[in-house]
Each structure stands twice: as C-alpha cells, then as structure tokens.
Amino acid sequence: MVETEYAKRLVDSYTAKCKEVDCKINSRLLKSLKAATTALTELDLSMNYVGPKGLVPVMGLLAANATVGRLDLSNNGINDEVLPIITKTISEHTGIYAVNMSYNEELSQGKLILDMVRDNTNITVIQ
Numbered sequence: 001m002v003e004t005e006y007a008k009r010l011v012d013s014y015t016a017k018c019k020e021v022d023c024k025i026n027s028r029l030l031k032s033l034k035a036a037t038t039a040l041t042e043l044d045l046s047m048n049y050v051g052p053k054g055l056v057p058v059m060g061l062l063a064a065n066a067t068v069g070r071l072d073l074s075n076n077g078i079n080d081e082v083l084p085i086i087t088k089t090i091s092e093h094t095g096i097y098a099v100n101m102s103y104n105e106e107l108s109q110g111k112l113i114l115d116m117v118r119d120n121t122n123i124t125v126i127q
Helices: 005-021 027-034 052-063 083-092 110-119
Strands: 042-044 070-072 098-100
Touching (some): 005 027, 083 110
Parallel strands (some): 070 098
C-alpha cells in the first residue's frame, strides 16, 4: 500500500511528538495513520494500551486534527496522571462530539470529565 501525503504528514507529526516526549511509538496507531487516505474523523485507541507518556503525542495529534469527531480511549489504561492532558485537549477541540473513556478503572477525577463536557458543548456522546 502506498502512503498518501496526508498519511505521511500524520505519521511524521506523531513520530516527532513521540521522540519529543521520549515514548515508544504505538505500532497499531502508526499502522492506522499510515492507512489514512482522507482527513481523520475518528481516533480509535480502544483496547490499545498507549500508556500515560504515550498519550501525550496522541493528544497532540488530536489537537492538530480538527476533523476528528470521535475519540475512543476505552479499555486502554488511562489513569489520573494523564487525565488532565486528555480533558484539556478535548475541551479545546472544536470538532469532537463523541468520547469513550469507558473501562479505564484507574480514573477517580470525575470532575475533570464533567468540566470537559461543560466546556466543550459540541460533545453529545460520552461513555
């Protein structure tokens, strides 16, 4: 499969952000980015452990792609350490309308999630 220019930009952006924070590149996400032929409308990291450090580049990728409407972070080990970064990014994202953070048992800062939904009125689906 030939990588499109769009996919190449996504991959370059993601890998640069990973190097910046010194985290391992997530192979499943990288494969998905390489396959992109049109603007991202969904970022699905469900059941794909990225880790707290690894979520920093993912949030950078999300912030740089206003076309993403759905974000699935279910069952991937999100914890309270990285929740502030996630909720801040989503709060400021103008295109996102659906967020799934279910099955992440290490979350105890529900107020951050409530504030995120209050701040971003585009969000109509939260799990």
